[in-house]
Amino acid sequence: MSFISYAFMAFLPIAVLINFIVPRKYRYIWLLIVSLAFYATAGIGAAIILVISMASVYAAGLLLGKYRDKAKQIFISCLVFNLGILFVFKYLNFFMRIVGLVSFGAIDDIRFNLILPIGLSFYILKSAGYLIDVYRGDIEAEKDPVMLALFISFFPQIVAGPIERAGNMLPQFKDPTPVDFDRFRNGFLQILWGYFLKLVVAERLAIFVNTVFDTETELGINGAPALVAILFYTFQIYTDFAAYSHISIGVARILGIDVMKNFESPYLAMSIAEFWRRWHISLSSWLRDYLYIPLGGNRKGTIRKYINIMIVFAVSGLWHGANFTFVVWGLLHGLYQVIGKALTPARDKIIELFNIGRYSFSHRVVKTAVTFFLVNYAWVFFRADSIGDAVRIAGSSFYFTPWKLVDKSMYGYGLSRGNFLIAVAGIVLVIIVDLYNHRGVVIRENILKQGLWLRWIIMITGIVLTVILGIWGQGYNVADFIYKQF
Known part of the structure; x- marks a missing residue:
């Protein structure tokens, strides 16, 4: 069910009205019912995959709290299982293209006819974040299966985020705001x-x-027309x-x-790093907390920091789609940041030499314009069907x-x-x-x-x-x- 469908226009008032009538302490049950009903419109197959994923995450959370001596094995097993679901449905064909298993005589391409369940990338990240938080001891495992299932399947978020954290959502489900x-x-x-x-x-x-x-x-x-299309x-x-x-x-x-x-006015950012603090904040903060920092962040030297940045943005690109265009888009943003950080000393010297006011209006406008230009042309790779098409349109x-x-x-x-x-x-x-x-x-x-x-x-x-x-x-x-x- 899409937010822009007539079905949703009928669905939402009913969900809101009954949610208002139901006593606050039981609202989470109603919200789970409407969330599962909302997602079931995507097909029974997608709903079954969602339920299997939720059940595995719930069980792993309880086991992590009960068997701390085997926590690492439990955590890795559940994480691999859920990421495996994502891999099979989203990346299997892409992986086969990479390893070269697509050309056997007259057969030009081996493809599995798998349809990506809607929202899979989003709710898998939510589940992974929950597992990591429980494994780290940042939060306690949720003992109520209904509550955890609601966190993962909450219908306003399940299709395309924002990718929320269990530490923020679970307390609200237990004690919703009037x-x-x-x-x-x-x-x-x-x-x-x-x-x-x-x-x-x-x-x-x-x-x-x-x-x-x-x-x-x-x-x-x-x-x-090409320039306008890119801007548009x-x-x-x-x-x-x-x-x-x-x-x-x-x-x-x-x-x-x-x-x-x-989002927080992303195209007014004055650097690529700031752009990512303002664009898709839930994803960029998730990648920072659960990937960049565990990789070592900026704590293990400059070269390692640059490598970590490139890894994070390669993952970000791949997360968006199983195509080389998305990977290039992600790597471009990573490269922007690496070059920007590497050139910081030189920029500082130029600013000092010419006595440029860092916070002057003109300086901020130039930085914003340069950042927008870089982001603007990176989007070409995100939209184009192939790298060749992207280069041709940009040129x-x-x-x-x-x-x-x-x-x-x-x-x-x-x-x-x-x-x-x-x-x-x-x-x-x-x-x-x-x-x-x-x-x-x-x-x-x-x-x-x-x-x-x-x-x-x-x-x-x-x-x-x-x-x-x-x-x-x-x-x-x-x-x-x-x-x-x-």
Whole structure:
């Protein structure tokens, strides 16, 4: 069941209404029921895999608490089992391509026809984080199987995160926050913003991006369209994934659960390291705590630190998809950070030599622009079907004449002039909102402080604009959220 389906529009009010009626101490049972019902719509096979994974994690947690002398064997066995599930469904075909087991005479390719269960990458990371926390002794093993199953399968998060921690979620399930009208309005506004980002901005950008990236001509599309497509995709993936996160967090808030923020104005970052502190925060913090630090972090010398960074970003790329394009995307971000750290002494000397103010507006703008440029072109590899296509499209974007950006030919890639301008306006709006967020101003909270009539006017206007300007309905094929496929 997708967040942008009519089924979900019927499902959510029922889930929220009964959750409000059920006594607080029993709400976790209801939440598990609706979570399993939500996930079961993905198919009985996917549901069985989820249940098997949850059962193994629950049993391992209890055994870790009971048999401390065999904790390492228990921990590794359960971790390998769950990562093995992920490997079989997501990486087996990719692995066979790597080892060269794909060419036997007339058979060009050996592929297993396995469908990746939705949310598998996300709930496996949640489960792995729980196991590591129990193994380390950071939290106690959860003895209530219903409670642990809810943590893993909580429906607002299971498809595409945020990837939460057991230490944050389990106490909330045991003692949920009372849902009052203010909390409901706050969650509703966040959900509405998520739908606006997805249906009005991301889906409109996707039309242009898909037209350019999916062109079948060998030379691709040169010039301004390639550049615009790259810029549009940079904002498409942001608004698409941020939209899901906003809806997820808003739904959880209405249900009495607080979920961690997943984005914090990432394109205003002044370095790649800062970008990753602001982009997909739940994943980047998970990789930091459960991979980078255990590898040694920055405690074992400079060379080892650089190696650890490259390992983490290679894993991040591979986690996103079983394709070399994702690995290159991850390695690019790792390389950006390694080069940035290696050049820090030289940059410091230049700043001192020319007496450049580190916190001056111009210096911050330059750093932000350089970071955005690097991130922008790394996304090309994330979106392209092959490394060759990515290189070709990126190279094509440098062959353009500025006046072509306002040429009528720009409207020949799936978007009419009006829709093209709406897409640009959507990007501008996102930038403005992020600038406010960057300064600590949460527009949603400011709206809730306004008078009754103004609040209602803003909410009704948001709904009307989303319905009228949204890419949905007959004649359109609204794609699901990008990160759902990972």
